[in-house]
Amino acid sequence: MLLETRNLTKRFPGVVALRDVCFGLKPGEIHALCGENGAGKSTLIKLLSGIHPHGSYEGELLVEGRRAEFKGIRDSETHGIAVITQEFALVDELSVAENIFLGREPRHGWRIDWHTMRRRAAELLADFGLPISPDTLVGELGVGHKQLVEIVRAMDKKSRVLVLDEPTAALTEQEVAVLLDHLRRLRAQGTACIYISHKLDEVFAVCDRITVLRDGASITTLETRDATIPLVIKHMVGREITDLFPRKASAPRATERPVLEVRGLSVAPANGAKAFLRDVSFELRPGEVLGFGGLMGAGRTELLMHIFGAWGARLGGEVVLRGDAYAKPSPRESITRGLVLVSEDRRRYGLVLGQDIGFNFSLSSLKMFRGFGGRIDASAEQVRNQHFFDSLRVKAPNQQARAGGLSGGNQQKIVIGKALMTEPTVVMLDEPTRGIDVGAKLEVYELINRLTAEGKAVILVSSELPELMGMSDRIIMLHEGKIGGVFSRAEFTQERLLAAAMGKLDTEAVA
Amino acid sequence: MRFRMECGASAPLFSGRLGGPPLRRFARKRGKQSGVQPSHSTRAPRDKRVPFATIFMNARALLKSLSMPIALAVIIAFFALREPSFLGSRNLTQLIIDFAIIGTLALGMFMILLTGQIDLSVGSGVGLIGGISAVLVFREGWSAPAALGAGLAAALVLWALMGTLIVKQRIPSFIITLGGLLIFKGVFWKVIESANVPVSRGDQENLFSLLTTYYLPPNAGLALAAVISSALGWLVWRERAVRTAHALPLPPVSRDLGLWFAKSGGLFALVLVCNGFRGVPLSLLILGATAVVVFFLTKHTPFGRYLYAIGGNEEAAVLSGIAVDRVMIGAYVLMGVTVAITGFMTTAFSGSSTTTVGDLMELDAIAACVIGGTALKGGRGTVWGVLFGALIMTALLSGMRLMGVDPWVNYVARGAVLVLAVWLDVKLARS
Numbered sequence: 036m037l038l039e040t041r042n043l044t045k046r047f048p049g050v051v052a053l054r055d056v057c058f059g060l061k062p063g064e065i066h067a068l069c070g071e072n073g074a075g076k077s078t079l080i081k082l083l084s085g086i087h088p089h090g091s092y093e094g095e096l097l098v099e100g101r102r103a104e105f106k107g108i109r110d111s112e113t114h115g116i117a118v119i120t121q122e123f124a125l126v127d128e129l130s131v132a133e134n135i136f137l138g139r140e141p142r143h144g145w146r147i148d149w150h151t152m153r154r155r156a157a158e159l160l161a162d163f164g165l166p167i168s169p170d171t172l173v174g175e176l177g178v179g180h181k182q183l184v185e186i187v188r189a190m191d192k193k194s195r196v197l198v199l200d201e202p203t204a205a206l207t208e209q210e211v212a213v214l215l216d217h218l219r220r221l222r223a224q225g226t227a228c229i230y231i232s233h234k235l236d237e238v239f240a241v242c243d244r245i246t247v248l249r250d251g252a253s254i255t256t257l258e259t260r261d262a263t264i265p266l267v268i269k270h271m272v273g274r275e276i277t278d279l280f281p282r283k284a285s286a287p288r289a290t291e292r293p294v295l296e297v298r299g300l301s302v303a304p305a306n307g308a309k310a311f312l313r314d315v316s317f318e319l320r321p322g323e324v325l326g327f328g329g330l331m332g333a334g335r336t337e338l339l340m341h342i343f344g345a346w347g348a349r350l351g352g353e354v355v356l357r358g359d360a361y362a363k364p365s366p367r368e369s370i371t372r373g374l375v376l377v378s379e380d381r382r383r384y385g386l387v388l389g390q391d392i393g394f395n396f397s398l399s400s401l402k403m404f405r406g407f408g409g410r411i412d413a414s415a416e417q418v419r420n421q422h423f424f425d426s427l428r429v430k431a432p433n434q435q436a437r438a439g440g441l442s443g444g445n446q447q448k449i450v451i452g453k454a455l456m457t458e459p460t461v462v463m464l465d466e467p468t469r470g471i472d473v474g475a476k477l478e479v480y481e482l483i484n485r486l487t488a489e490g491k492a493v494i495l496v497s498s499e500l501p502e503l504m505g506m507s508d509r510i511i512m513l514h515e516g517k518i519g520g521v522f523s524r525a526e527f528t529q530e531r532l533l534a535a536a537m538g539k540l541d542t543e544a545v546a
Numbered sequence: 547m548r549f550r551m552e553c554g555a556s557a558p559l560f561s562g563r564l565g566g567p568p569l570r571r572f573a574r575k576r577g578k579q580s581g582v583q584p585s586h587s588t589r590a591p592r593d594k595r596v597p598f599a600t601i602f603m604n605a606r607a608l609l610k611s612l613s614m615p616i617a618l619a620v621i622i623a624f625f626a627l628r629e630p631s632f633l634g635s636r637n638l639t640q641l642i643i644d645f646a647i648i649g650t651l652a653l654g655m656f657m658i659l660l661t662g663q664i665d666l667s668v669g670s671g672v673g674l675i676g677g678i679s680a681v682l683v684f685r686e687g688w689s690a691p692a693a694l695g696a697g698l699a700a701a702l703v704l705w706a707l708m709g710t711l712i713v714k715q716r717i718p719s720f721i722i723t724l725g726g727l728l729i730f731k732g733v734f735w736k737v738i739e740s741a742n743v744p745v746s747r748g749d750q751e752n753l754f755s756l757l758t759t760y761y762l763p764p765n766a767g768l769a770l771a772a773v774i775s776s777a778l779g780w781l782v783w784r785e786r787a788v789r790t791a792h793a794l795p796l797p798p799v800s801r802d803l804g805l806w807f808a809k810s811g812g813l814f815a816l817v818l819v820c821n822g823f824r825g826v827p828l829s830l831l832i833l834g835a836t837a838v839v840v841f842f843l844t845k846h847t848p849f850g851r852y853l854y855a856i857g858g859n860e861e862a863a864v865l866s867g868i869a870v871d872r873v874m875i876g877a878y879v880l881m882g883v884t885v886a887i888t889g890f891m892t893t894a895f896s897g898s899s900t901t902t903v904g905d906l907m908e909l910d911a912i913a914a915c916v917i918g919g920t921a922l923k924g925g926r927g928t929v930w931g932v933l934f935g936a937l938i939m940t941a942l943l944s945g946m947r948l949m950g951v952d953p954w955v956n957y958v959a960r961g962a963v964l965v966l967a968v969w970l971d972v973k974l975a976r977s
Contacts, residue, residue: 345865370867384865387858389925398855399866401848410846414792453866 036100037062037227038196043094045078045087052078056253058246060196065218065228067238070248071271076231080198084118085111117189118198123181127174132156134173135188159187163217179210186217197221198229203237204332215241233330235264235537247271264539272529280505283484292358293318294492295461300352302341310350312338312516319461319494322487326507327496329536333513335496336379339463343369343376357460370399373460377450377467385450388439392431393420395438395449400456423452428478444475451482462486463494468502480506500529514538614934621938625945632948635822641944642820643758646829647891649936651907652914653840654884656932657877659915660853662860662924663712663719666908667726671885673904674734675701676893680743683754690752698886705882709875735901744898757894761825767817775810782806829891836884841929853877857924909964914939917967
């Protein structure tokens, strides 16, 4: 084995990210790593590349049969491991040649040897059949070419193992084909490759073997020629639903008018950019929990943030909120109209960490406490804060405790409390249980039941399929910015949902 | 680092409508907050050690809160020993007028710093606004109130313009106000034609010149102190009544009473010191009024809450439905108001508008805020702290002037104090 892991276990506070992972990479093979979000793929790569250094995990890492102890990225690079992530480690303002040799510039004494650098860069690019001049600024290249420049750079470092994390997420079909061709050529030259992708088509097109990770454990390793897409999906999902989801479906309210209607919505990240969300339509009725699922980057968070008015430029389609067209959304306007968002990244988008709990609770609702001369009626405010503090069962000495010092679950309660204090009609929850403990999760679920019982409508985004299935009345799976499938409660199965998330709803019948 | 430790959606949030990639300042802040965060603070400490830890923490907190009074006492003691007249009523009154000038400007700067922005243009602005009014009085023969009104209007327009450029065009405040510093200085010199422009014609008294030369008669000063003291007492009493009505917990009576007693005592002592010379200076009343307004704004209104929220976490503030743009422009407009007031007082204090009026005052104001515990990255600070910082800064400047130190010592000392204060700010932010 070129690269091997034996019983790797990696713990984070409160979570076991990897347990007893065994994985082997043969020389000259392309080996796929498959798994749901949070299955442990990224953590495994970080161990292989030295980002999580030796000593921060249990188990063994072997390179060509010898134990390796990486202390950092440099160590893994000297062992010939190169990692290429979705986020490029390229400097846009420098030329292709400068980027390829960044940190390893050929020199004449103290000076950079520009001639050698340009000549060698040109050779490397020609080797790869890339029609790019070494003098082009990287910022002028498309995403596909950037990806290839990264690979060229890795190859110049004489890498023996290339780790590609979702390399095709931003590429067009044509660029994907070029990339896969290059990978096959590298394989023919003896370079091994670890290939991580949600796109099973690509995996089956280029990979020799597939290792499936689930819940931090290595489940199985398959020869690609013996495997099928449904079989891989089954391994990725195959867990028992043991968690408790106390969803109490409220009385059917299908007759009532929807509180939120979205029709044919297309949104680009910025003015003039390509559409990221395409033709999204759905309705939301009072008392309903509508779940949104999908893989990382499918556009769930962006959809919510756009409806709320905090992301993207609308290209087409319309949003109707409580019967009124809502064309120019902003967070301020949304809150006024009774639409709130609890963001997935509570520390970044939700809380003022340096301030106390009460400050954060009432931040969106200060208008309610308007007293004499524009003054905040501090007593009324404190009473209302205390009501939320108690009813959400925040575990802190009092509401004067600093928000930054609370646990994840309690911080989440503060963000939810802030949203609910504005007395909303539609509540959008983006990953409300991420990173919080089981007890707090249960409280969030009960809160969702309480909200729908009061006739509020809830949109729930979650990466955990069991949670999504347990708590939603309907589920929409997003796939690359489009709706991949709509499911009513009776149609929920993990296989079907995951197939829809991968855009493979039509091929899942075999399972 | 090649990996992002964060596991969020890969598409850039907040691009497009909310304008461009987030500022560097945010990126750094976020780097600290995101990713897997072991929350050490929530881990229960080993029970036996709690008392020691608590005592230690309390001692530290006490030391921290006392550091400013100690610093002030050391400075005063130093100058009083070198130059006994430092504590004389005459010098103290001078010091109080200086304090009023720096303190007013620092209070405006305080609201800017709270949002995490900065304003470097205020020193030049002070000169310019004072100069405009002086020219209108001396050369154009306007009445003093009209000239002051025109100066104030000019300040409002200029600061509203700068605030709008910073917020709407997303030009960093450092650059805009640095440009303002130079432009205002240039325009200032053009306006007064690099000459001395007195604030009144033929040594007659007018509202402008009286700003720093009028003193309340001793009895009026005492009466005012009595009125303010009773007002404070009434506020405490009303606060307790409202809290009782809402069934909220009350602080012990002894604490409220003790605080009120200390405040009233300080007030009367201040008036007596002033009365020892010529009475309470009008400029101190102006500072007092400004401080009350800023205190009310920052502590008791949504606007003030939003200043803290924007400085604490601007992205969260936007998503909480705060009109961040409007609040920031508002902060700059208020800065403009304090610049105008300071400009009038400084110019009046030096008797005429000259090219050096307002020089480096932006740095004195920033230093006063930071010494007083205002965080440069925003979201932390109090009016009391700022006033204290301004007092320390003034004591230092006034003492050096009294001792007649060389100008180079003056500059080095101011610089050293500024660096020391920011260094302390960084240290405190970490702990």
